[in-house]
Amino acid sequence: MHLSEQDLAPSIGESLASYIRRARTSLGLSQKELAERAGIHAQSVGKIERGQTKRLKQEPKRGLAHALSIPVEFLDAICLGRTVDAIAALRFCPQCWVPGTAPDPMWTTPRSKYCFACGTELCDRCSNCKEPVASLRFRFCPYCGKSYKT
Ligand SMILES: [Zn+2]
Ligand SMILES: [Zn+2]
Incomplete structure (x- = not known):
């Protein structure tokens, strides 16, 4: 299941x-x-x-x-x-994040804006439809179907 x-x-x-x-x-x-x-x-x-x-x-x-x-x-x-709502403010690096895994805590601390590893700006929403990320265990945006990872 x-x-x-x-x-x-x-x-x-x-x-x-x-x-x-x-x-x-x-x-x-x-x-x-x-x-x-x-x-x-x-x-x-x-x-x-x-x-x-x-x-x-x-x-x-x-x-x-x-x-x-x-x-x-x-x-x-x-x-x-x-x-x-607060939980939904999940952030990830579109370059380094492995879809389906929990995000690195370094990305989700409230003050992080850029990836600690590669310097890419962190995302907290779908790059296509701008809906907030519901769960980083999704690989694709449930609203428009686009992959979260670029
Ligand atoms: Zn990165
Ligand atoms: Zn979307």
Whole structure:
């Protein structure tokens, strides 16, 4: 089954607990399987899903993002209580970004304007129709079909 990437984007006001549970079950993973993939204790996953863990440390956060194939920014945004609009301000280098992978955090820090590696101006929207990038796990713009990568 191929999941739509947007299904795994956090909803407005969604808690970390319900988001992790939703992302995990949509991938068909048990808590134990998710914990193994993320390199954390199964008990930690249980605590997150029961709402006992509100903030994630760097390591488990990266592990969970990797295990769920989501950008770390999704988890950051949820922990900070940001809305999907803020999450949607994703930026990438049209030269260096590998479509279908999470963007380098160097591109998505709010102050970055140019690629740290090649100096190209970063993009946060489709170069063709100018719609904001909904998810960098899409290779093509869902509005006009143009590839995000130039
Ligand atoms: Zn670049
Ligand atoms: Zn477009």
